[in-house]
Amino acid sequence: MCGICGCGVTHAHIHDHPPQEAHTHSPQQWHAHATPGQPISTPSRQPDAKAFQARLIRIERDVYEANNAHARLNRERLTQTQTLALNLLSSPGSGKTTLLTRLIERLGAFLPIVVIEGDQQTDSDAQRIRETGVPAIQINTGKGCHLDAHMVGHALEALPAVAGGVLFIENVGNLVCPAGFDLGEAHKIVVLSVTEGEDKPLKYPDIFTAADLMVLNKSDLLPHLDFNVAECMANALRVNPQIQILMVSARTGEGLAALCAWIEARTSPGPGANLPAR
Amino acid sequence: MHELALAREMIAIVERAAKGHNAKRIRVIRVALGAFGHVEDSALRFAMLAAANGTIAEGASLEIARTIGQAWCQECQNTVILETRLSPCPRCGGVKLDVVGGAELRVVDMEVE
Numbered sequence: 151m152c153g154i155c156g157c158g159v160t161h162a163h164i165h166d167h168p169p170q171e172a173h174t175h176s177p178q179q180w181h182a183h184a185t186p187g188q189p190i191s192t193p194s195r196q197p198d199a200k201a202f203q204a205r206l207i208r209i210e211r212d213v214y215e216a217n218n219a220h221a222r223l224n225r226e227r228l229t230q231t232q233t234l235a236l237n238l239l240s241s242p243g244s245g246k247t248t249l250l251t252r253l254i255e256r257l258g259a260f261l262p263i264v265v266i267e268g269d270q271q272t273d274s275d276a277q278r279i280r281e282t283g284v285p286a287i288q289i290n291t292g293k294g295c296h297l298d299a300h301m302v303g304h305a306l307e308a309l310p311a312v313a314g315g316v317l318f319i320e321n322v323g324n325l326v327c328p329a330g331f332d333l334g335e336a337h338k339i340v341v342l343s344v345t346e347g348e349d350k351p352l353k354y355p356d357i358f359t360a361a362d363l364m365v366l367n368k369s370d371l372l373p374h375l376d377f378n379v380a381e382c383m384a385n386a387l388r389v390n391p392q393i394q395i396l397m398v399s400a401r402t403g404e405g406l407a408a409l410c411a412w413i414e415a416r417t418s419p420g421p422g423a424n425l426p427a428r
Numbered sequence: 429m430h431e432l433a434l435a436r437e438m439i440a441i442v443e444r445a446a447k448g449h450n451a452k453r454i455r456v457i458r459v460a461l462g463a464f465g466h467v468e469d470s471a472l473r474f475a476m477l478a479a480a481n482g483t484i485a486e487g488a489s490l491e492i493a494r495t496i497g498q499a500w501c502q503e504c505q506n507t508v509i510l511e512t513r514l515s516p517c518p519r520c521g522g523v524k525l526d527v528v529g530g531a532e533l534r535v536v537d538m539e540v541e
Contacts, residue, residue: 204527204539206454207449213434213459213533296430327430328465330531355513356466359527389513391502391524 218329220299224306224334231311234417235319237335239357241350242323244343245367247275249400250318254282255408261417262315266305268297268322275320285309296328297321303334316417329356336416337361343368344375348382355389363394365409370399432515432534434461435475439485446484451540454485458537462530463497464513488538497530 212218228235240246247267254263266288267275276288287305290295302319307316319335321328340361342350345368351358360365364386366379379397386393397413398405441455457476463469470493480486497510503522512531516523 205449205451206539206540207445208537209445209535210537211440211535213441213535216440238499259443266436277439294433298432298433326466331429351476352514356464359513388523 166381192336214332217299220303221332221334224299224303227306228317228334228336232290232313232412233311233315233317234413235317235333235335237319237328237333237338238341239321239322239325239328239338239361240323240341240343241346243324244323244324244341245348246320246341247278249341249365249398250320251278251282251409252400252403252406253318253413254279254284256406257316258282258284261414262312264309264312264315264317266297266302266309266317266319268320270294270322291322295322295326296331297333298331299333309407314417315382316403316413323333323399325350325354329360332343337363338366339363341365341367342382344372344377344379344382348378348385351385351389352396358386358393359390363389366395366397367400369397369404370402389412429471429475431471431475432478433455435466435479438476438535439479439483442488442538443483445538446540449540450502451484453541454488454538455541456489456491457535458483458491458493460493460495460532460534460536462495462532463510464530465517465533466531467533493536495530495532497527499525499527499529500501501525 224235238246238250250265254265257263263284265279265284267279267286267288268291269275269288270291270293272290273288276286279286287308289301289305291297291301297319306317319333321333337355338361340357340363342364344366352366366382372379372405383395394412396405396409398409400406415421438457438459442454445451445469446454455530459472461469461472472492473490476490480488497513498507498515499510500506501517501520501522502510502524504517504520506517506519508517508519508525510518510525513527517525
């Protein structure tokens with residue numbers, strides 16, 4: 151039973167145990183309210199004019215509201231525990247997990263850190279994080295293409311509180327779908343690697359608009375590529391004039407000090423620090 | 429295909445409303461979708477067919493009304509209406525534009541029997 155919403159199922163498969171152990175969560179499901187036996191698709195009733203009279207019912211409901219309600223609860227909880235939550239977004243293969251392990255190596259010595267890993271399948275990213283010594287929960291979304299706030303709420307229940315520390319949420323590798331889903335984070339950070347092309351902010355504007363920081367990763371590869379850094383930055387600023395930009399190489403460590411400083415400056419927050427920046 | 433998650437939520441919303449009004453069948457669902465909403469019309473239609481299957485909304489038609497996209501132009505200091513996400517400011521031609529409206533996806537109303 152879901153402690154937040156009272157639902158009987160989880161919307162994703164959460165691994166907080168080694169994969170060989172048994173677990174009771176059901177795989178990806180949703181609340182299907184089927185009504186068997188109801189004549190819903192064939193208008194086969196008697197031609198009674200009154201019975202066929204259509205009624206207009208006003209609804210006016212935001213489709214994101216259910217997610218946003220969970221996001222508000224997550225944000226309240228994170229604010230209470232003074233946890234800086236960062237939602238990492240990128241396409242698959244941008245180097246998010248490697249970047250995360252490097253950040254943990256540097257920040258973990260003086261900041262408590264926990265991690266939520268989102269992937270469609272496998273527990274391997276959470277295992278990579280646990281090898282660094284910090285608690286990590288894997289959410290497998292099954293066919294789902296993004297994390298939602300409900301899944302993150304459940305994962306938070308299984309993680310220790312890290313007062314004054316950082317919760318990294320590594321979203322499903324996808325430059326499209328996670329953009330519209332607030333998870334309760336303080337900031338969305340988009341990671342773009344220089345092997346992906348400088349036009350990505352223009353092609354996938356929603357995710358770059360939603361982010362407060364763009365991290366340009368794999369800078370060590372620049373000598374081998376035609377990637378135009380200035381043009382990429384201009385494209386990101388074109389879709390989001392407020393976005394901040396840092397260039398790093400998780401492999402060589404270049405730029406990581408600045409990224410750590412960016413994160414550290416936002417930790418040990420007072421009440422309200424996990425309110426959305428914009 | 430996050431439209432599937434959104435379509436499921438839409439169906440959950442209309443089902444709840446239908447129950448409250450003792451409706452037997454939902455014929456039409458109308459939604460408002462912002463010009464900068466994170467949703468593709470055709471993907472939402474396709475996802476809704478799957479999500480409505482076996483529910484009171486099965487067979488319902490989906491009507492999508494597009495609402496305007498708005499941005500704050502940093503250069504001429506005005507709130508302006510943008511046709512596309514990458515359009516320049518229609519007043520001054522500036523490109524430093526902060527999106528301030530048009531990301532919505534809202535169930536407006538429905539027709540039921």
